[in-house]
Amino acid sequence: MRERPRPWGIVGALAMTSVTGYGIMFYSFAVFLDPMRRDLRAGSAETTVALTVAILVSACAAPVVGRLLDRYGGRALMTTGSVLGTAAVFCWSKVTSLAGLYAVFSVIGLAMACSLYESAFAVIVTWFDEGRRRATAILVVTVVGGLASTVFLPFSGILTERYGWRDALVVLTVVLGALTIPAHLLAVRRGPGVAAAGPPRGAVSQALRGRSFWLMTLTFVSHNGAVYTLGVHLVACLTALGHTRTFATVTAGLLGVLSVTGRLTTTGLQRRVSPTAIACAMFTVQAAGAALLPWLGRSAAGAVICVLLFGIGYGVGTITRPVLIAQHFARESYGSVAGAIALPVTFSTAVGPLAAAALAQLSGYTPVALAIAACCLTAATGLLLLRAGQRGPAREERERAPLG
Incomplete structure (x- = not known):
């Protein structure tokens, strides 16, 4: 009786962490671009390279992250990703050079690989055998995650207008840490019937x-x-x-x-x-x-x-x-x-x-x-x-x- 609602509780937690993670680590960049480049005395193109760095690091990390998810499950990895992301967003608020910005976004890219859609889907697949329920669970996460720009673009804009981009990022650091770290640590579990030994060799x-x-x-x-x-x-x-x-x-x-x-x-x-x-x-x-x-x-x-x-x-x-x-x-x-x-x-x-x-x-x-x-x-x-x-x-x- 206690097992039945548990998978959907995990889906709800992953939906919340996805919308928060994408909103802060990815979409908010567009809001901070202009004030950030002026502060760093850099052009838009050079500043935007930071986001490309994050995407490329996320891509390179994906195969290793996938193997770790199969072997150890999502709890430790997604929690680690949330901690890394929270620390990186705070460091983002302190950058004073393009080199520092690129370094911060390389860590953000790793955090994205560990804590966003790809990892969430791997957790969901272990909980749902039946195709229709699995598709519905994935839908819930992606529909809620799809609201990331709708929620966090205006929120980041309001914070920037009131406090400036650096203090806005400090506020977003608190939001990211508070909503993602406990959720991944307490809610995410490996699905029943999936061997802890990980995937078959090869x-x-x-x-x-x-x-x-x-x-x-x-x-x-x-x-x-x-x-x-x-x-x-x-x-x-x-x-x-x-x-x-x-x-x-x-x-x-x-x-x-x-x-x-x-x-x-x-x-x-x-x-x-x-x-x-x-x-x-x-x-x-x-x-x-x-x-x-x-x-x-x-x-x-x-x-x-x-x-x-x-x-x-x-x-x-x-x-x-x-x-x-x-x-x-x-x-x-x-x-x-x-x-x-x-x-x-x-x-x-x-x-x-x-x-x-x-x-x-x-x-x-x-x-x-x-x-x-x-x-x-x-x-x-x-x-x-x-x-x-x-x-x-x-x-x-x-x-x-x-x-x-």
């Missing part, structure tokens, strides 16, 4: 020899790069098409709302349609929205239509990836496999927007939009091939069997 090497692993990697590298690239460049793209900055900003803001809508729709449809088919359809719709943007996007109505088409799948990759990994690989190996996939996927978050900026400078935003569309189609094709490989029951059973 779990990742076995996965690397499988078709499913590489199709998933291709799919989510392509989609993640496309989503983050359009998210970064949409305002500039719409402005280049002749719209005012106010219109471009408001229209781009639809992506956040639509990401929640897409996640809810995907999870609701999974009762009747496989998650692979749903994501494939949504990625194809996104490709259409991106491809049409340079032409339809010249009018206000056309721009909104294109953003709606792209936005409906904006948050779908986040919830589809853990569901598919859990379907194809054993629970004991989830963290190791997910970490191996997360490495290139997270790199695409950093590299995609930079490559798009270089392409836009050379040729404008039309080839950028078409490249984003091509990435979405590549992701959809990867899912089609993955689904085709699932058709054979013997193959599916082999993929779902414990590795090693």
Whole structure:
């Protein structure tokens, strides 16, 4: 009787720590950028490199973090990540040079790898065997986590206006530590029936020899790069098409709302349609929205239509990836496999927007939009091939069997 509510209590704790961690360690950077660069006497580009450093460190740490999650569970690792993040945010408030800022954000990147979505999903997978309940648990965490910018951008802005950016970060340090450290320490536990010995030997090497692993990697590298690239460049793209900055900003803001809508729709449809088919359809719709943007996007109505088409799948990759990994690989190996996939996927978050900026400078935003569309189609094709490989029951059973 006491076991039944426990998994959902863990889900609630992970939802709270995700919205807090993303809001403070990631999204608040945008609020502090201008006052921080003025204080450090640096340009926007040099200052923004700090966030890229955090993303790259998070990517490099992902495989090791995944193996540690499989072997030891999430409690110690996520608590350690919260402590590191809290200490790093406090140090952020004290930086006096770009070198110091980069050093702080390398620690923040490690804290993000240990304490945010990837680790949360690894914990959830150990608690939920049944696919529908697992998908619902992941949905809860990502929907609440998706509110991070909505909650912490204005909150950080108010604090900055009243106290300045350094004291605002001190306040956020207290918030981050108070909400994440106790939650991870007291609430997070390894799911029942998952061996404490960790994954079978050679779990990742076995996965690397499988078709499913590489199709998933291709799919989510392509989609993640496309989503983050359009998210970064949409305002500039719409402005280049002749719209005012106010219109471009408001229209781009639809992506956040639509990401929640897409996640809810995907999870609701999974009762009747496989998650692979749903994501494939949504990625194809996104490709259409991106491809049409340079032409339809010249009018206000056309721009909104294109953003709606792209936005409906904006948050779908986040919830589809853990569901598919859990379907194809054993629970004991989830963290190791997910970490191996997360490495290139997270790199695409950093590299995609930079490559798009270089392409836009050379040729404008039309080839950028078409490249984003091509990435979405590549992701959809990867899912089609993955689904085709699932058709054979013997193959599916082999993929779902414990590795090693």
